[in-house]
Amino acid sequence: MMTPTVNGKEVTVGPPLWLLAEVTYACPLHCVFCYNPVDYTQHGPELSTQEWIKVLRDARAAGSVQCGFSGGEPLVRDDLEELVAEAHKLGFYTNLLTSGIGFTAERAKALKEAGLDHVQLSFQDSTRELNDFLSHTKTFALKQKAAELIQSNGWPMVLNCVIHRLNIDYIDKIIELAVDLGAEYLELANSQYYSWAQLNRDGLMPSREQLQRAERVTNEYREKLGDKLKIFFVVPDYYETRPKKCMNGWGNIFLTITPDGSALPCHTAKMIKHLDFPNVKDMTVKDIWYESESFNHYRGDAWMKEPCSTCPEKEKDLGGCRCQALMLTGDAANADPVCDKSEHHQVVLDAVAFAQVPDVKRVEVKPLVFRDPINSRKLSTISE
Amino acid sequence: MTNDEAVLDSTPALASMFRLQWEEVQQSWVLLYPEGMVKLNGSAGEIIKRLDGKKTVTALIAELEKDFEATGLQNDVLAFLEIANKQGWVKT
Numbered sequence: 147m148m149t150p151t152v153n154g155k156e157v158t159v160g161p162p163l164w165l166l167a168e169v170t171y172a173c174p175l176h177c178v179f180c181y182n183p184v185d186y187t188q189h190g191p192e193l194s195t196q197e198w199i200k201v202l203r204d205a206r207a208a209g210s211v212q213c214g215f216s217g218g219e220p221l222v223r224d225d226l227e228e229l230v231a232e233a234h235k236l237g238f239y240t241n242l243l244t245s246g247i248g249f250t251a252e253r254a255k256a257l258k259e260a261g262l263d264h265v266q267l268s269f270q271d272s273t274r275e276l277n278d279f280l281s282h283t284k285t286f287a288l289k290q291k292a293a294e295l296i297q298s299n300g301w302p303m304v305l306n307c308v309i310h311r312l313n314i315d316y317i318d319k320i321i322e323l324a325v326d327l328g329a330e331y332l333e334l335a336n337s338q339y340y341s342w343a344q345l346n347r348d349g350l351m352p353s354r355e356q357l358q359r360a361e362r363v364t365n366e367y368r369e370k371l372g373d374k375l376k377i378f379f380v381v382p383d384y385y386e387t388r389p390k391k392c393m394n395g396w397g398n399i400f401l402t403i404t405p406d407g408s409a410l411p412c413h414t415a416k417m418i419k420h421l422d423f424p425n426v427k428d429m430t431v432k433d434i435w436y437e438s439e440s441f442n443h444y445r446g447d448a449w450m451k452e453p454c455s456t457c458p459e460k461e462k463d464l465g466g467c468r469c470q471a472l473m474l475t476g477d478a479a480n481a482d483p484v485c486d487k488s489e490h491h492q493v494v495l496d497a498v499a500f501a502q503v504p505d506v507k508r509v510e511v512k513p514l515v516f517r518d519p520i521n522s523r524k525l526s527t528i529s530e
Numbered sequence: 531m532t533n534d535e536a537v538l539d540s541t542p543a544l545a546s547m548f549r550l551q552w553e554e555v556q557q558s559w560v561l562l563y564p565e566g567m568v569k570l571n572g573s574a575g576e577i578i579k580r581l582d583g584k585k586t587v588t589a590l591i592a593e594l595e596k597d598f599e600a601t602g603l604q605n606d607v608l609a610f611l612e613i614a615n616k617q618g619w620v621k622t
Binding site: 209 | 563564567
């Protein structure tokens with residue numbers, strides 16, 4: 147515990163328990179709900195193996211204990227085994243977050259030997275693959291292979307599937323697929339509207355009716371499956387009236403290092419352009435966490451504006467998500483407009499209202515924007 | 531045999547999903563599992579670190595009472611093991 151002074155007030159800050167190492171933005175997939183920044187092609191070169199090893203050592207010394215290797219697709223990096231081995235040696239609990247593409251028997255064995263503790267396999271159910279996915283063809287074969295490798299190496303089996311307007315009606319099939327694959331945990335996480343998912347929000351947000359049906363079906367399966375499969379269902383926060391306590395608080399437990407070494411309090415925070423996020427090439431993780439202006443900026447509650455600053459619930463949700471406040475109100479210090487006390491709450495209500503319009507009745511239909519380098523470059527030019 | 535007697539004869543072990551570890555920065559024992567962590571208080575850590583799947587709970591209690599020069603720990607240990615079982619941390 148340390149107590150840096152933030153906006154004239156002392157704030158108690160615990161260690162960065164969760165380190166998310168986004169080792170690359172490269173990815174063979176083009177998911178329309180990807181949370182990687184839309185301008186990911188404009189970011190600096192990836193950290194080298196040695197630079198990542200320094201990050202791991204630094205973060206461990208600062209008290210990080212969970213390490214997630216993510217991306218992009220982390221298996222794209224051929225030094226992943228080396229990084230996992232280092233993390234394991236340092237005493238991290240190591241998690242690999244992967245689509246399973248590139249997860250061969252050889253690499254699984256090498257990762258096991260390196261000390262990898264856990265693999266979270268995600269369904270890359272982008273709409274291009276929806277039919278294929280639902281018909282259990284190519285995608286199913288790939289997931290099945292990855293799932294077998296997870297089981298034969300003795301890793302706990304956790305599946306993650308991003309849920310959205312286009313696949314939510316097939317939730318029963320998704321759950322059955324998880325059962326077929328021998329999963330112990332299934333996360334059905336509704337898409338959150340950041341980055342690519344924000345661009346595609348109108349196409350991705352389910353209607354209330356879809357959502358209620360999906361929850362009902364999920365509960366029926368919970369009843370039926372009992373302890374065999376634990377299912378977590380995350381509703382989109384737009385349907386709530388109080389915001390989520392995003393990342394459990396800004397700079398509270400969560401530290402993301404992006405492929406080029408930027409240190410962020412969450413994986414989308416770089417959109418907050420007025421903050422100058424430090425880079426691990428210039429500062430130690432400990433100094434970044436406790437001393438840097440950007441990590442201290444939204445700690446405590448001195449930064450809050452009305453209605454948050456006098457709200458009796460401010461400790462509970464800390465005003466919600468800074469990125470969502472920025473995207474939807476233009477100011478990251480505003481209340482997250484998911485909150486019905488926010489003067490900007492109407493933007494959320496409007497988006498929810500639009501989600502109730504059936505696809506066939508939509509006058510203007512924006513095509514989905516796939517996450518790929520060409521779209522990224524195009525969209526980066528526009529924003530510059 | 532009562533439930534307590536059955537527990538006293540059992541030989542619990544840490545469930546395979548969990549790893550027990552001393553965290554220097556937090557000055558505490560923690561249980562680690564996929565993408566999560568449970569911070570244990572001192573006595574919970576002392577109990578869990580002694581579980582090996584071979585030792586009976588009776589022997590565990592005797593060991594704790596000896597190491598901490600204490601008596602009458604049985605109820606506390608049984609109460610904690612019940613929680614640990616429910617949470618899935620421990621398998622008997």
